[in-house]
Amino acid sequence: MKRVRGMVLWVATFLLMVVMCVPGLWVILSAFRPNREILAKPPVWVPETLTLDNFGKIFGWGAEQIAIPVGSYFLNSMVIALTSTVIALGIGMAGGYAFARFRFRGKNSVFLGLMLLRTVPGIALSLPVFMLWSRLGIIDTKLGLIIVYVSLNVPFTIWLIDGFFRQIPLSLSEAAQVDGCTRWQAFWKIEFPLAKSGIASAGVFAFLTSWNEFALASQLTRSTDSKTLPVGLLDFTAQFTIDWAGMCAMAVIIIVPALILTFLVQKHLIAGLTFGGVKG
């Protein structure tokens, strides 16, 4: 009976994973297949020819080329995602620490307010933001997107980092201060290293949010000055055709850095906090 239950669970899990993974797998496979195989009817499930031509087209080393400035998009995406992540982490650490450690008037209301901000769908803000940005003259600039992404990410980073600082007993910082540290030293030598994994996960989430964001970026960007990779995907749609192969190749280019980053920080994400210095 137990075995049957186990089997059923396995099958159910497998089916669920198929539903979740197949689209992603299809995108990756399609990135390495010629367009005619992708569009074939009936569909060709198992790829017959694998090729790097799609990437060649994008990067301009093949016979066939598409005029899409992937390099600029990639650079824009990197600059915008990294900058907004660094800023959001800085604010998140300061804010999270303050919420976890200090008592101040209106603390709970401010915190609740930050959390409520998270519930506003980004797209609902697109029109007001667009009007405001156009008045300010920061439409189609990296700065414009950075500001948007920082404000999207800050409530989340504060919330996550606050939770990690809360887990660190106050007495550790106090012990460090008695041991000769200033409050600042106590933070960097004791509390920061212990909250590192939390800060790292907040960073990964913030980076991925900015990296993948499409809706707002598609409104606020125009040209190679600020267009990011997800917006760049649209370049593959023409009036009558969609270049699925090219689009998939570019999707792979978007996925790879995110994957690499996640793997790099994975150790921290899993490591968690190794407590034991205090009873509990």
Place this chain on the structure above:
Amino acid sequence: MAEITLTGVEKRYGALRVVHGIDLTIAQGEFVVLVGPSGCGKSTTLRMIAGLEDISGGQVRIGGRVVNDLPPRKRNISMVFQNYALYPHMNVRDNLGFGLKIAGQTPDMIAKRVDEAAQILGLADLLDRTPAELSGGQRQRVAMGRAIVRHPDAFLFDEPLSNLDAKLRGQMRAEIKKLHQQVKTTVVYVTHDQVEAMTLADRIVVMRDGQIEQVGTPMQVFNHPANIFVATFIGSPPMNLLPGTISGGAVRLADGSAVPVPPRLTGRAAEGQAVTLGIRADDISPVGHGLSQDGPGAELDLSVVLAEPLGMESLIYTRVAGQEVQAKLYGPRLVNPGDRLTFRLALDRAHLFDAASGRSLEAI
């Protein structure tokens, strides 16, 4: 090593006063224990000495220097926390040497001091472990080691043993005592456990509601409690209290029986004054099973309500003048509930308190 002086030290949170103007001088090298029930302000007082809590009023001096506005790091004290507060991401060696490293000592110096402390506390084999790999007692020892490596002016202990099991607690208590005898540094130790206070202290400071109730050596506090609170807080089981009135050099209890007490106790009491007679369980025993048989005493026939054998002695619950009273029976003997025995009250060791104020009427 240094003297610590508290003058009118207060702690207020808004309108709420948690420490009401404490005056206390702790001599150089002295082991002083602040004891009291939770919420009595003992930890807050300690944290004000450490600099972890702002001082709302009064003055704290360490070694003659007013430290009110100095941050903890400039007070040259070290502290052992209730939860040990070891740095989880450092091994024992780095935990011990952290303070010295911050102070900018040379690696040679740090290594020498760390080894010295490890030697004293038997931590030499554990230096490369992280706190997570240590047992409770070992963590406790590392926390103490971290306190001694810096050769501070004073050690502050904040309920350091309350997270240990009973057996280990006894063991660590002895180690703390030994450590103090070895390094002879001024110690301020906070606990709610009166046994710890009695066994460790040179002087005990009994606190309640942010005020000092009594300061004295353990024996002074035990033998001459200044008021009913101290009398019931120090000593286990708590002192028995019997309400009565003074009548002709004796205490007349609620049921009309008169207990003649020595003049030493009634010296400051007026005829007809409402009083509370205090007597410890150790001083009420069945005849022939007590600690002392001579000196003034009174004999009462009482029936046993409950007997708890403890091995060398039994704790007996009985009733005097309608009041539950605990007595002790020394020397093994089987006692059953309902047994009627003659108990002897060793009245030379009794205490008399003013019923209204709770203050001792004893003429010292």
